[in-house]
Amino acid sequence: MSEGDFKIPVGPQHPSLKEPLSFSVALKGEKILGVDIRLGYNHRGIEKACEERTYLQDVYLIERICGICSHAHSTAFVQAVEEIAKLEVPKRALYLRSLIAELERVHSHLLWLGIAGHEVGFDTLLMYTWRDREIVMDLLAEITGNRVNYGMNAIGGVRQDIDAPEIKKILEGVKTLEERTKYYIDVATEEATLIERLSNVGVLSKDDVLRLNTVGPTARASGVARDVRKDDPYAAYGDLHFDVITDDHCDVYGRAVVRLKELMESYKMIREIVENLPEGPISVRAPRRIPAGEAVSRYEAPRGEDLHYVKSNGSDKPERVKVRAPTLANIQSVKKMLEDRYLADLPIVVAAIDPCFSCTDRLIGVSDLDKNSGKVMSWEELVSYGVDWYRKNRGVDLSKLNESFVKGRKYS
Amino acid sequence: MSAEENIKSELESKFGFLAGKVRIDRPRRIFADVECNNFRQVIEHMAKNMNFYFICAITGLDEGEKLSFIYHLINDHGVVFSLKTGVPKANPVMQTVTDIFPSAEYYEREVVDLFGAKLEGLPEGNRYPLTDDWPKDQFPLRKDWKTSSCEEGGVGL
Numbered sequence: 001m002s003e004g005d006f007k008i009p010v011g012p013q014h015p016s017l018k019e020p021l022s023f024s025v026a027l028k029g030e031k032i033l034g035v036d037i038r039l040g041y042n043h044r045g046i047e048k049a050c051e052e053r054t055y056l057q058d059v060y061l062i063e064r065i066c067g068i069c070s071h072a073h074s075t076a077f078v079q080a081v082e083e084i085a086k087l088e089v090p091k092r093a094l095y096l097r098s099l100i101a102e103l104e105r106v107h108s109h110l111l112w113l114g115i116a117g118h119e120v121g122f123d124t125l126l127m128y129t130w131r132d133r134e135i136v137m138d139l140l141a142e143i144t145g146n147r148v149n150y151g152m153n154a155i156g157g158v159r160q161d162i163d164a165p166e167i168k169k170i171l172e173g174v175k176t177l178e179e180r181t182k183y184y185i186d187v188a189t190e191e192a193t194l195i196e197r198l199s200n201v202g203v204l205s206k207d208d209v210l211r212l213n214t215v216g217p218t219a220r221a222s223g224v225a226r227d228v229r230k231d232d233p234y235a236a237y238g239d240l241h242f243d244v245i246t247d248d249h250c251d252v253y254g255r256a257v258v259r260l261k262e263l264m265e266s267y268k269m270i271r272e273i274v275e276n277l278p279e280g281p282i283s284v285r286a287p288r289r290i291p292a293g294e295a296v297s298r299y300e301a302p303r304g305e306d307l308h309y310v311k312s313n314g315s316d317k318p319e320r321v322k323v324r325a326p327t328l329a330n331i332q333s334v335k336k337m338l339e340d341r342y343l344a345d346l347p348i349v350v351a352a353i354d355p356c357f358s359c360t361d362r363l364i365g366v367s368d369l370d371k372n373s374g375k376v377m378s379w380e381e382l383v384s385y386g387v388d389w390y391r392k393n394r395g396v397d398l399s400k401l402n403e404s405f406v407k408g409r410k411y412s
Numbered sequence: 413m414s415a416e417e418n419i420k421s422e423l424e425s426k427f428g429f430l431a432g433k434v435r436i437d438r439p440r441r442i443f444a445d446v447e448c449n450n451f452r453q454v455i456e457h458m459a460k461n462m463n464f465y466f467i468c469a470i471t472g473l474d475e476g477e478k479l480s481f482i483y484h485l486i487n488d489h490g491v492v493f494s495l496k497t498g499v500p501k502a503n504p505v506m507q508t509v510t511d512i513f514p515s516a517e518y519y520e521r522e523v524v525d526l527f528g529a530k531l532e533g534l535p536e537g538n539r540y541p542l543t544d545d546w547p548k549d550q551f552p553l554r555k556d557w558k559t560s561s562c563e564e565g566g567v568g569l
Contacts (some may be wrong), residue, residue, distance in 0.1 A: 040540045040542060045552060048552055048553055048557075212515050213466045213513065295441070307484060311473065320471070324519070329515060332518075
């Protein structure tokens with residue numbers, strides 16, 4: 001680092017969406033020279049705790065790894081245990097798991113869309129998508145009894161069935177969400193301001209995706225059709241008809257487009273599931289003690305591949321439970337995306353992988369390396385800085401879009 | 413022959429020491445055991461010549477006298493190949509694979525922190541996932557480490 005270069009600590013409390021994580025950003029002027037990342041602030045020792053609890057208790061503990069993709073983790077875990085115990089899970093249960101999985105993806109992608117809007121100053125989008133998200137949250141609550149941590153999975157199947165009135169509500173909800181998502185896709189593909197703000201930001205080439213083993217919508221937005229639901233089908237995905245959405249923009253814009261189009265695929269799948277739900281039981285009886293063995297289970301969570309490894313020893317407690325959530329797989333890609341970019345892009349680039357870290361304080365400190373003094377910015381200030389920077393330096397102003405989004409369209 | 417059997421026979425013919433060590437559990441799930449001194453050439457060959465260029469995770473296991481590490485690799489067709497190797501617990505030295513898989517950095521740091529593995533060739537960097545003041549001789553995922561060690565005075569925090 002030479003004179004005039006700065007090092008800015010961002011986080012651990014708190015760089016982006018949720019959960020603590022710390023970046024140390026080396027800057028030359030406004031340009032990012034390099035990023036150093038410190039993770040682990042939210043390490044809770046869940047893998048160790050799983051070894052000390054029974055399989056049944058672990059289902060509930062594992063579900064609490066994440067509030068947003070709780071069903072992803074519990075499904076990945078029970079799948080591994082069922083494989084070791086050689087349980088034949090009834091088809092209806094597999095369909096219901098996929099149903100909750102896609103409803104969960106819808107709520108997660110809508111949540112992301114709102115946050116992405118907010119990070120670039122398009123707050124009307126945040127208000128709209130989060131209002132729409134309530135439709136799917138209500139459906140999840142209706143089916144499972146909970147908005148989050150649904151408690152749907154059991155070893156050997158699921159715990160809740162659905163009935164005709166619920167199916168009717170699901171279909172109505174999906175119809176509304178589909179119309180709204182179509183509208184967001186129109187906005188995303190037609191609004192020049194938004195396209196300009198998100199294009200060529202957080203660029204990650206296809207070669208980088210292959211080299212850095214990127215997962216999820218981030219990989220698919222760089223033209224790599226990697227999706228566990230298609231590559232390594234689980235639950236009902238082997239029966240369902242859907243496309244793996246890819247895009248070749250390789251930037252934040254591409255990631256937005258991929259998630260929007262994935263929402264449409266999810267609606268399609270939800271409809272297919274409830275219209276073709278197999279009859280029969282929703283679970284089989286699982287033994288308390290699981291025979292010795294091991295299994296690897298994969299799941300396409302909203303953020304990408306989630307991997308669980310379970311090793312059993314014949315007792316009622318697992319010998320080892322290993323979890324690798326998608327955000328950890330994408331950390332190297334974030335470093336790459338930020339290199340040689342502007343500080344103003346940091347919020348949206350970090351947000352664009354949809355990182356899963358939990359919510360606490362939001363503070364960044366800006367300090368002059370030589371004098372070790374400086375000022376402190378909140379995350380909100382950094383977001384405003386990014387919004388203003390684009391208005392002044394690039395002429396990208398989303399305030400008009402914020403207004404026309406409401407006034408210009410018929411929107412109930 | 414299925415794709416899984418092709419992978420198995422290719423590996424067994426290339427590396428004689430793998431004969432009988434490759435197990436196909438079900439479609440898209442293969443497990444294999446390899447001695448630590450042969451591990452590096454197998455994983456490098458798989459990454460460079462057999463399309464297993466994607467590493468999902470590294471699972472550490474405490475197996476009494478030795479520490480084992482499972483490298484979960486996948487190819488473009490959704491096949492998960494879990495390549496397992498072990499080192500003596502008294503001297504748990506592994507070679508890094510970050511030169512082959514840049515994304516393995518955090519997975520390796522994790523087994524360093526939680527199992528006390530020593531990764532030769534892993535570049536200096538922040539630890540993950542434990543805190544900077546975590547005692548150097550405490551490895552939480554080893555079997556002799558109990559969560560009760562965490563109670564007051566237990567780990568000297």
